[in-house]
Amino acid sequence: MSLKKLGTLVTEAMKDFLGTFRPTAFYNHRIDMIDVIIRDESFTEDIPTNDGISVLFTTHVPQRTVGMRIYGAKSFCEKRRLILPSQRISLFALLAAAEKGGNCKANEFRIRTIIRPAFTKDQFIELVSD
Numbered sequence: 001m002s003l004k005k006l007g008t009l010v011t012e013a014m015k016d017f018l019g020t021f022r023p024t025a026f027y028n029h030r031i032d033m034i035d036v037i038i039r040d041e042s043f044t045e046d047i048p049t050n051d052g053i054s055v056l057f058t059t060h061v062p063q064r065t066v067g068m069r070i071y072g073a074k075s076f077c078e079k080r081r082l083i084l085p086s087q088r089i090s091l092f093a094l095l096a097a098a099e100k101g102g103n104c105k106a107n108e109f110r111i112r113t114i115i116r117p118a119f120t121k122d123q124f125i126e127l128v129s130d
Helices: 003-018 073-079 091-101 105-118
Strands: 024-028 033-037 043-045 053-058 065-071 088-090 124-126
Touching: 024 124, 033 091, 043 065, 053 105, 065 073, 065 091, 065 105, 073 091, 088 091, 091 105, 091 124
Parallel strands: none
Antiparallel strands: 024 033, 033 065, 043 053, 053 065, 088 124
16 A cells, blocks of 8 residues: 555544644744644744744645744734733734734745735734643
8 A cells, every 4th residue: 555545544534533724823832932834734944034933834845835933922922012911912913013024025925925814813822821
């Protein structure tokens, strides 16, 4: 049996258990980082720019954008006044700030055209400990 066929069989067997992937974002308080993931694929990270934003790409060729990562997330959000009193952040506002505040035109383009359209204006993430 080929590896591809085996992968298809496993995916089919697990689909009811796993559900359908939806773009998501989450905050890791231990390392103060936000991951924004739009595709359910293994990824590698681009070198972070000096604004603490890096884009995540698939590990296979051709590479596709999988999401982005923000290092120093609390500082990034506080500087841009994105944190609500409940410690919640509008994901749409976060992505808009990442797009505008970056110093890498390629990352800005990827955020604006690929990552941000995967989310709606009513999605939030929380900057709280697990």
